[in-house]
Amino acid sequence: MKYLEEYAELVIKTGINLKTSQNVCIKTGPGTYYFAQMLAETAYKLGAGYVHIEIHDQKLIKTRINNQITEQLAKLPDFIINQHTEYIRDDWAYIRIDNTEDRNELADSDSDRLAIHQTTVRKKLSDFYTSLMRHEHAWCVICAPGKNWAKDILGESAAENDLWEILIPILKLGSGNAAAKWKTFGKLLKKRCSYLNDLKIDELHLSDSGTDLTIKLMQSAVWIGGSDILSDGREFFPNIPTEEIFTVPDFRGVNGFVSTTRPVNVLGKQVVNAKIFIEDGVVTRFSAEQGEDILEKFFSIDEGAKRLGEIALVDETSPISEVDVIFDSTLYDENASSHIAFGAGYPSCLSNHADLNSDNDLLENGCNTSVTHVDFMIGSPGISVTAKLRDGGTVQLMHKGKFSF
Numbered sequence: 061m062k063y064l065e066e067y068a069e070l071v072i073k074t075g076i077n078l079k080t081s082q083n084v085c086i087k088t089g090p091g092t093y094y095f096a097q098m099l100a101e102t103a104y105k106l107g108a109g110y111v112h113i114e115i116h117d118q119k120l121i122k123t124r125i126n127n128q129i130t131e132q133l134a135k136l137p138d139f140i141i142n143q144h145t146e147y148i149r150d151d152w153a154y155i156r157i158d159n160t161e162d163r164n165e166l167a168d169s170d171s172d173r174l175a176i177h178q179t180t181v182r183k184k185l186s187d188f189y190t191s192l193m194r195h196e197h198a199w200c201v202i203c204a205p206g207k208n209w210a211k212d213i214l215g216e217s218a219a220e221n222d223l224w225e226i227l228i229p230i231l232k233l234g235s236g237n238a239a240a241k242w243k244t245f246g247k248l249l250k251k252r253c254s255y256l257n258d259l260k261i262d263e264l265h266l267s268d269s270g271t272d273l274t275i276k277l278m279q280s281a282v283w284i285g286g287s288d289i290l291s292d293g294r295e296f297f298p299n300i301p302t303e304e305i306f307t308v309p310d311f312r313g314v315n316g317f318v319s320t321t322r323p324v325n326v327l328g329k330q331v332v333n334a335k336i337f338i339e340d341g342v343v344t345r346f347s348a349e350q351g352e353d354i355l356e357k358f359f360s361i362d363e364g365a366k367r368l369g370e371i372a373l374v375d376e377t378s379p380i381s382e383v384d385v386i387f388d389s390t391l392y393d394e395n396a397s398s399h400i401a402f403g404a405g406y407p408s409c410l411s412n413h414a415d416l417n418s419d420n421d422l423l424e425n426g427c428n429t430s431v432t433h434v435d436f437m438i439g440s441p442g443i444s445v446t447a448k449l450r451d452g453g454t455v456q457l458m459h460k461g462k463f464s465f
Contacts, residue, residue, distance in 0.1 A: 075200030091161025118165035166328035246286035276313025306372035310426035364430025370401035376461030398439030
């Protein structure tokens with residue numbers, strides 16, 4: 061219980077950095093409602109205005125997908141759209157608890173119908189998600205331990221406490237000063253970003269046994285990581301935990317192929333051992349040991365789904381990577397492994413993002429746009445990353461999965 065209370069306070073104080081009278085939306089699955097409730101109680105004690113808990117029930121979604129016709133699946137009630145419009149208008153803080161307790165509920169759902177449902181939600185709520193990606197409002201993605209997640213990733217004999225033993229050091233809990241530790245670590249991530257920004261990188265080359273990819277960067281591309289700053293000067297952490305430093309690539313200048321090194325959750329289904337080929341920024345072909353059908357649906361969502369929106373580097377000695385566990389959570393697995401994301405790029409990674417007010421503005425500046433954004437883990441203990449600089453020089457950034465700087 062003491063870890064839960066410390067964790068809840070960390071999320072409210074450091075994750076979203078709640079301001080007095082601010083409203084908060086908490087999205088959770090049924091299995092982690094207990095922690096959403098604790099977050100809400102903590103937020104109220106710390107001065108929140110109104111806290112709304114939104115239940116994201118995968119089992120109910122599955123029932124809907126199995127029983128509704130296409131026309132019904134392609135609709136989203138206006139009240140939900142209006143609700144998310146209010147979140148933006150009134151500067152609500154947003155917390156999402158990753159749905160780890162019933163992650164596989166949609167595994168046997170029809171791929172076509174599942175894609176219609178997921179794409180409809182993303183399209184109808186695109187303004188909300190775009191606002192978050194611009195870091196215009198405080199948001200934080202987290203996970204909460206549960207018995208199903210523990211058994212899924214540690215084995216049938218595992219208990220929730222076994223998972224806690226792994227997560228406590230990763231979350232920097234247990235010493236009573238988790239917030240201070242995260243702020244200190246955030247400064248380290250900022251130093252890494254400053255180093256990369258000072259290099260003035262023109263192009264990245266990622267290589268491994270299953271990856272050979274070149275990624276062009278715009279001159280306006282900025283590396284960010286850890287916390288970010290809101291317009292009112294407050295600092296917030298979009299992810300807890302976080303280990304990545306990332307930027308937005310020039311989607312037009314990506315060539316080569318990548319292989320995934322961890323399972324990827326795509327449209328509610330798992331994709332395993334995917335290999336993806338990219339020419340002049342566009343996915344041309346792909347394969348997967350598992351989930352190839354849903355990968356095909358994903359790349360058909362819109363033109364942007366076939367293009368790159370993010371490149372992130374993660375040292376293989378990070379606490380998440382070193383425990384050598386596949387977490388089956390994008391939040392944890394992306395912070396254990398270098399990764400790329402297909403779909404929308406983060407405008408906040410562009411030095412001139414304040415002047416880019418439309419999708420056309422972003423596209424003209426090399427930043428991909430899409431209604432989706434999904435991370436694909438490609439890092440490993442063997443990956444190397446080399447930077448070609450604008451002055452013609454080269455610098456090795458990673459060797460055998462570890463930062464060279």
